[in-house]
Amino acid sequence: MASTPPSSSRPTRAWPTAHAQRSSEILSSGINAEYGIFVGGFSQGGAIALYAGLTCQKKLGGIIAMSCYLPLRNDFPASCTTNKDTPILMCHGSSDPVVQFRFGQMSSILINGFNPTIKFKTY
Numbered sequence: 001m002a003s004t005p006p007s008s009s010r011p012t013r014a015w016p017t018a019h020a021q022r023s024s025e026i027l028s029s030g031i032n033a034e035y036g037i038f039v040g041g042f043s044q045g046g047a048i049a050l051y052a053g054l055t056c057q058k059k060l061g062g063i064i065a066m067s068c069y070l071p072l073r074n075d076f077p078a079s080c081t082t083n084k085d086t087p088i089l090m091c092h093g094s095s096d097p098v099v100q101f102r103f104g105q106m107s108s109i110l111i112n113g114f115n116p117t118i119k120f121k122t123y
Contacts, residue, residue: 040064043099046090047071050107053088054080054115062087067096070107077114088118 038061041049046068053063054070059082068090070076077084088111092104101122108120 036061038062038064040066041068042066043068050088050090050111053086054083054111057082059083060086062089064088065090067092067099067104068107069099069103070111073107073110076110080114084115085117086115088115089121090118091121091123094122 037058039049039053039056040046040063043066046065047070049063050065050068050070051072053060054076063083063086065088072079090104090108090111092099092101094101096104105120108118111118
């Protein structure tokens with residue numbers, strides 16, 4: 001069993017797709033992204049939401065990430081420029097059999113170092 005969350009795998013198709021979809025939705029919606037656009041996900045979707053949200057060049061209203069970790073953690077805080085103060089809610093089950101609780105916890109501690117608005121909840 002791994003002692004640290006994965007950091008070197010690059011789902012190269014997921015990040016650009018997530019960014020392109022968000023940018024397209026933001027531009028076409030007419031919604032002020034800073035107040036009305038949130039990204040979120042569960043498990044691997046949560047990992048994509050965290051990474052894509054933190055690296056998005058558009059200001060977001062918030063990020064919701066459930067039972068996940070921050071992939072490519074070594075890219076941070078340098079990769080986070082626009083959403084350094086975007087509210088983040090991370091929740092993780094203490095008995096999660098798929099994504100170890102400590103990976104979520106370690107990710108929240110790392111993010112807190114550059115985005116103190118993060119809230120980490122255990123369920």
